[in-house]
Amino acid sequence: KSIPGRQQVGLSSLRRPSTLDPHHTRAVLARALDVWEQASRLTFTEVNSDEADIVVSFAKRYHDDSYPFDGRGSILAHAFFPGSGRGGDAHFDDDELWLLQPNNDDEEGTSLLAVAAHEFGHSLGLSHSSVKGALMYPWYQGIQSNFVLPEDDRNGIQQMYG
Ligand SMILES: CC(C)C[C@H](C(=O)NO)C(=O)N[C@@H](CC(N)=O)C(=O)NCc1cccc(N)c1
Numbered sequence: 001k002s003i004p005g006r007q008q009v010g011l012s013s014l015r016r017p018s019t020l021d022p023h024h025t026r027a028v029l030a031r032a033l034d035v036w037e038q039a040s041r042l043t044f045t046e047v048n049s050d051e052a053d054i055v056v057s058f059a060k061r062y063h064d065d066s067y068p069f070d071g072r073g074s075i076l077a078h079a080f081f082p083g084s085g086r087g088g089d090a091h092f093d094d095d096e097l098w099l100l101q102p103n104n105d106d107e108e109g110t111s112l113l114a115v116a117a118h119e120f121g122h123s124l125g126l127s128h129s130s131v132k133g134a135l136m137y138p139w140y141q142g143i144q145s146n147f148v149l150p151e152d153d154r155n156g157i158q159q160m161y162g
């Protein structure tokens, strides 16, 4: 399944986000992957198959793994470290108010770009970072439109896929 250097991403059509525009959602997910592509030798291709290395889905509460979501807020998403089966997959809590545009601070809602970039870090094998400001810092911090991958995250991905 996972051929080093060729990460495949499937946007699972099984559980597509109920409210988000699928075309726009894919564009945001592609940008979240691009964050990592630009800092490593990784390349990503979209495939429509659950055999993909990273299968993305949106789900609420219990969703056939033992990590149920919790409604709006708190847990926003989770992803599995690389591996067979659901390894690499990323699940997003469909009870969140996902924003597909970089949001100005006062607007409530959660940037899908920021969270997806964070989750794909897990999908690629990165754990949480204690460096405040790192993308892999455990707590959501929003994202600027001209987002550049912080140093700590770049080091992390270079160590694995330099
Ligand atoms: C124990 C984990 C399942 C928590 C989960 C997470 O880290 N997922 O990768 C999560 O949703 N964490 C929240 C915060 C929390 N502890 O509930 C979060 O903001 N993570 C996503 C995120 C997005 C963008 C940037 C950063 N730094 C973090």
Ligand SMILES: [Zn+2]
Binding pocket: 063, 065, 067, 078, 091
């Ligand atoms: Zn899940």
Ligand SMILES: [Zn+2]
Binding pocket: 118, 122, 128, 138
């Ligand atoms: Zn995380």
